[in-house]
Amino acid sequence: MHEVGALSPTAFLVSSAIKVIAVFTVVMVTVAMLTLLERRISAWIQDRLGPNRVGPFGLLQPIADGLKNILKEETLPAQASRFYFILAPMISIIPALITFSVVPFAAPLPTPWGLVEMVVADIPIGILFIIALTSLGVYGIVMAGWSSNNKYAFLGGMRASAQLISYEVSLGLSLIPVFMVVGNVTLPQVVWAQQEGIGLWFALPLGLSFFLFVISAFAETNRLPFDMPEAESELVTGYHTEYSSMKFSMFFIAEYSNMLTASALMATLFLGGWDIPFWKGDNMVVVAPGVVQGAEPHVLKTLLTLLSFAVKTAFFIVLYMWVRWTVPRFRYDQVMHLGWKVMLPVALAYVLVIAVTILVLDSIGLPYGLGYGLVLTAVSVAVTAVFLFIIDRDRVISGAAPRPERVRVRRPAERALVVEGEPRAVPGYARVPAE
Amino acid sequence: MTTLLWYIFAALAIGGGVGMVMGRQPVASLLSLVLTFFSLAAIYILLEAHFIAAVQIIVYAGAIMVLFLFVIMLLNLGHDYRADLRGLAWIVVGSVSAGVIGYMLSRALTTEGAIVDQGGAEMIDAALRNHNAVGAIALPMFRDYVVPFELTAVLLLVAMVGAVLLAKRRV
Known part of the structure; x- marks a missing residue:
């Protein structure tokens, strides 16, 4: 226990205001840079150069894009319902920017005025706040599609509503094992459980949850291979077909900040958040205002953990982009099939298995610690193996190894060989008589 | 501050409810109802019931209403619905419901010793x-x-x- 001292009410207000402004600025600047990063990565994957003319390495490209979007003409399609058309981008950008506020991004910072927690708002419902707000973000997309008076936009909005509701179920269910192991829903507690409580990052003891969460998060943020609401080759650009200038840009900012928050969440829930691996010096949690349990807080530790958090988040962002430029888009029925017939039953069964494991471990009296985490890891690996090799058997998920179809296409080719010159014995076909 | 917020969200909730009933298009009605649910969740938070507020938004505003929205958009409803809301039967049903709600409200407002007073x-x-x-x-x-x-x-x-x-x- 380390007593640093609680903030006075005035200091609390000032520090909160500073955190709000700082986090908002960092998120907005990061989102702008992400648009550049996306284009550079896509260029790299497709063996091009990408935007590299504006500033060094094209770093000023986002500013040029922003200026262009502000100066462009605003359009309002004929017969569109004006109120909802203007409201839609706002509805989709507000939840996207607010959700980052409950993510802890570094170890608590000791200051002369008291201990400052490095999270904008540590509210008691924690991640449920994020799920609630992201589920409101879909109204922006649906409203945009509906109010545009355009059939492509309308189809995009409808697909968005069906897709988001399907994957929200498995997203929520994939989080339940995490809550059961931690015993709380606030994200600082989740980080603490991975540092000291279990001592393992949850990607190991709750591996299947990790995969389910990553896939659902891809679908929830409308990123390829789940970008059905905007599928360019089918729907022009889907729900924002009729939008121009800054209104279009707001949808864009919403998409990228959703992606940023989802990456930060994956890092926090399953890769230890701001935890630095194999180092006990950063394991701390705020138990009461100004009181820290675990290691002693220090300014340098805050900076190092901030770096660790940034690296983990960046990893998932690059993963998002890597997948986008590698994997083709799903068909609509495949999206629904995966969501309802694969993800949902697997997530439900996994919740059951983890609940039973926790009940058994608690009743035989295994102490909550590393051993507990290792048993859960073993159970998770076993469940994943059962799913992949016994239940699924290559039907949904299979490797990139050669498929048996290749054998079938060889037959006609062999028959063709028979006609010219040397007759060859091909099993299953009659021998062609020589001239 | 809390009282001011309460009045704002209560007004929004009632406004959303009225908008839901008066809306000309089904989708607009539905969006008004979402506003009502959201304002109710905000009122729950003012009452320190954070979890109920989160569940209110996740289940009602986030799941059930999106499902309704999908059904309305899929079936393209809303061309011949006004006939349902006309006529004597509607007036009778409406007045009876309003009477019941008014009675319950008057009881709730005049009853002494609500839960809040007993250390809730x-x-x-x-x-x-x-x-x-x-x-x-x-x-x-x-x-x-x-x-x-x-x-x-x-x-x-x-x-x-x-x-x-x-x-x-x-x-």
Whole structure:
């Protein structure tokens, strides 16, 4: 226990205001840079150069894009319902920017005025706040599609509503094992459980949850291979077909900040958040205002953990982009099939298995610690193996190894060989008589 | 501050409800209803019931309403719905409902000794401190009221089986 001292009410207000402004600025600047990063990565994957003319390495490209979007003409399609058309981008950008506020991004910072927690708002419902707000973000997309008076936009909005509701179920269910192991829903507690409580990052003891969460998060943020609401080759650009200038840009900012928050969440829930691996010096949690349990807080530790958090988040962002430029888009029925017939039953069964494991471990009296985490890891690996090799058997998920179809296409080719010159014995076909 | 916020969200909730009933297009009505649900969730947060607020948004505003929206958009409803809301029957049903709601409101506003006066705020604080936001709801639900909870679950299951059965007969 380390007593640093609680903030006075005035200091609390000032520090909160500073955190709000700082986090908002960092998120907005990061989102702008992400648009550049996306284009550079896509260029790299497709063996091009990408935007590299504006500033060094094209770093000023986002500013040029922003200026262009502000100066462009605003359009309002004929017969569109004006109120909802203007409201839609706002509805989709507000939840996207607010959700980052409950993510802890570094170890608590000791200051002369008291201990400052490095999270904008540590509210008691924690991640449920994020799920609630992201589920409101879909109204922006649906409203945009509906109010545009355009059939492509309308189809995009409808697909968005069906897709988001399907994957929200498995997203929520994939989080339940995490809550059961931690015993709380606030994200600082989740980080603490991975540092000291279990001592393992949850990607190991709750591996299947990790995969389910990553896939659902891809679908929830409308990123390829789940970008059905905007599928360019089918729907022009889907729900924002009729939008121009800054209104279009707001949808864009919403998409990228959703992606940023989802990456930060994956890092926090399953890769230890701001935890630095194999180092006990950063394991701390705020138990009461100004009181820290675990290691002693220090300014340098805050900076190092901030770096660790940034690296983990960046990893998932690059993963998002890597997948986008590698994997083709799903068909609509495949999206629904995966969501309802694969993800949902697997997530439900996994919740059951983890609940039973926790009940058994608690009743035989295994102490909550590393051993507990290792048993859960073993159970998770076993469940994943059962799913992949016994239940699924290559039907949904299979490797990139050669498929048996290749054998079938060889037959006609062999028959063709028979006609010219040397007759060859091909099993299953009659021998062609020589001239 | 809390009182001011309460008035703002109460006004929004009522405005959303009125908008829902008066809306000309089904989608606009539905979006007004979402506004009502959202304002109710904000009022729950003002009452320190964070978990109920989150569930209100996740389940009602986030899931059920999106499903309704999908159905309305898919079936393209809303061309001949006004006839349902005309005529004598509507006036009678409307007045009876308004009377019942008015009576309940008058009882609620005049009854002495509401729960809040009997130390409800302290009870909530203690529950939040001892367990967390989820535990404060989950413990009574799964320990003291487990039978009603399970009965509700069975009721929902029956409704779901019934819906599947009805839909299957059509095919």
